[in-house]
Amino acid sequence: MKKLKLDELNRVGIDEFKEQDKLPVIVVLDNVRSMHNIGSVFRTADGFAIEKLYLCGITAQPPHREIEKTALGATQSVAWVHFETTLDAVTSLRADGYRIIGIEQAAGSIMLNTYKPDFSEKYALIFGNEVNGVSDEVMAQIDECIEIPQFGTKHSFNIVISAGIVLWDFFAKLRL
DSSP: OOOOOGGGSOOOOHHHHHHSOOEEEEEEEESOOOHHHHHHHHHHHHHTTEEEEEEETTOOOSSOHHHHHHHTTHHHHSOEEEESSHHHHHHHHHHTTEEEEEESOOTTOEEGGGOOOOTTOEEEEEEOBTTTBSOHHHHTTOSEEEEOOOOSSSSOOOHHHHHHHHHHHHHHHHHO
């Protein structure tokens, strides 16, 4: 087995990326504190070619070198917008016909492995603050809640791990 070199990966350029068909998903970051987490979500969003990133509340915005450390240029390819509050983002998304989904551990949540996205829908996936998760105000406005099954001693995954798991699952179910 031989590892591929970067020039053998045949990745698209930024202009081609912006024009290509996107996964019908907007990732919403609800007051995410760590700029390294924000950058990593940008990079993951690029990897799965999602529509856009919504940065809400205290979530930092590019350009910032701490975001770029982990984004590795994905802030140039992934479309993003900032909202003063996550509720403002949810209102806008709902008006645009998105299904609003919190990624959280909650009563009545649907386990990710059993969730079946509908090909005719557009999705907004809300990932919460590193300490408090998705805010209670936002949880009161969501259409559904998806939970990632966990089997260890810890109570949650890091937001970047959660985003990677959920985006891969949506990509696999909608595109593969």
